[in-house]
Amino acid sequence: MNFDGIDPHWIWLIAAAVLGIAELLMPGVFLIWLAAAAAVTGFAALLLGMPLAFQFALFALLAIAAVYVGRRWYASNPVESSDPLLNDRAARLIGETVTVVTAIEGGHGRVRVGDGVWSARGPDAEVGTRVRVVGAEGTCLKVETLGIPQQPTN
Structure with missing residues (x-):
């Protein structure tokens, strides 16, 4: 392409439009901030007649600032979701009852969750023991033993 x-x-203004269209086609709320930086750079170049090197420097600074402001804005205005744990599988498992497949000894073992096996931390438990997931640290589940009801004595 010859310019x-x-x-x-x-x-710069064409680049801003292309980035804006790309944001519409591939939503991710990232390219829009670069499009804004390109648009401001284009208008500044139009109004101030800056040298090309200064335009690139201005775009770089504006892009960093725009992405920073955008991230802060989205952090303070979270998007509401009907399923906030959709992409946090470990958090979705809290409260589930799972089975120990590798004895939990010294606080570490493995449990079966559905058709998979996860690392687990918790009180010592033998293979086959049913335990409840009470938390997660990364991909390691925190578990507790289930209370066994007392048998009535006759």
């Missing part, structure tokens, strides 16, 4: 004869501010 001879095109003023740099038009290239």
Whole structure:
């Protein structure tokens, strides 16, 4: 692509439009911040007639600032979800009852969850013991033994 004869501010504005369209086609709320930085750089180049090296420096600074502001804004305005634990499988397992497949000794063992096996931490338990998931640290589940009801004595 040959940009001879095109003023740099038009290239920045075209880049902003392309990034904005790309954001619409591939939503992820990232490219829009770069599009904003390119648009501001384009308007600044149009109004101030800056050298090309300064335009690139301005775009770099604006892109960093825009992404930073965008991340902070989204962190303080979370998107509501009907299933907030959708992508946190370990958190979804809290409260589930699972079976010990590798004895929990010294606080470490493995448990069966569905058709998979997860690392587990908790009180010592023999193979086959049913335990409840009470938390998770990464991919390691924290478990506790289930209370065994007392048998009535006659």
